[in-house]
Amino acid sequence: MQPPENVAQQHPSMSPPPYEHHFDSYSLVKQLEEGGYTPQQAVTSMKAIRKLLAKNLNVAQQSLVSKSDVENETYLFSAACSELNTEVKNNRRIAEEELRQQRTHLQHEVDILTQSLNQEVATLNDTVKGMYNDRKQAVREEQKAMDSAIQKISYKISIDLTSDAKTDIEGVRWILIWRSVLGIIFMAIMTLGTLRLATYEKQRKQEEERVRKAEEGKRRAEEAKQRREEEKQRRKEEERRRKEQEDARREEERRRQEAQELRRQEDEEELKRYGPRSSASDGGSAAKAVDDVESLSAN
DSSP states (O other): OOOGGGSTTSOTTTSOOOOOOOOOHHHHHHHHHHTTOOHHHHHHHHHHHHHHHHHHHHHHHHHOOOHHHHHHHHHHHHHHHHHHHHHHHHHHHHHHHHHHHHHHHHHHHHHHHHHHHHHHHHHHHHHHHHHHHHHHHHHHHHHHHHHHHHHHHHHHHHHHHHHHHHHHHHHHHHHHHHHHHHHHHHHHHHHHHHHHHHHHHHHHHHHHHHHHHHHHHHHHHHHHHHHHHHHHHHHHHHHHHHHHHHHHHHHHHHHHHHHHHHHHHHHHHHHHHHOOOOHHHHHHHHHHHHHHHHHHHHO
């Protein structure tokens, strides 16, 4: 955007028309006079206002931009932006194409490296397998040689041990025979002693059992005798009780007979004294006499 002082130097067709402010001085003077100003004061105020307005217009013309300048600048900025956008797109397309070519080249190199690496790995695997098979074969041969040497040593050791073991076994066998004989003799002696001891213990137990049975028989005889004595005492006691009961029964019978005799005598005396009475009074007196006799017998 160009400064305002250079606007007049542009081409006439591109420069904006000059701005003129139509200031109504007469109307302002009249309004001031109506407001109370004198004509001289009104004219002086109008001139001052016109100068201030002209000064402000000059400042506005120097600092502001016209609408045509703004539109021109906007058009130029839009054109520059469009050109920049086109250039950025072209640069981006070129960069993408270069990146695509580089990626294709890198992919091709990676494929080549992968193939060479796979070939080297396969070769290495074959080499390692061959070395492993060779080592395995050598270990087998060493194992076979070691097994044959171990078998030879084992055979020699077994022969030596067999010859030595036979001698030792013979000596041990004679020792075991003598020990077995001594053990059998000792066992026979122990068996005989055990049998004699068992016989003695059996006889002693039989004697103790016989004594115990004799004592048990004596104890049972004493218990039987004591039971018989107790039975006799019990029978005697029962006999004595039975006799006492018989005596009591006889005594009661005797008392009853005496009561009857006494009642009969009283009845005879009553008959002699008062004469015969009614059967009811006789029955009542007889019952009373019987009750008296029973009370006396109970006492």
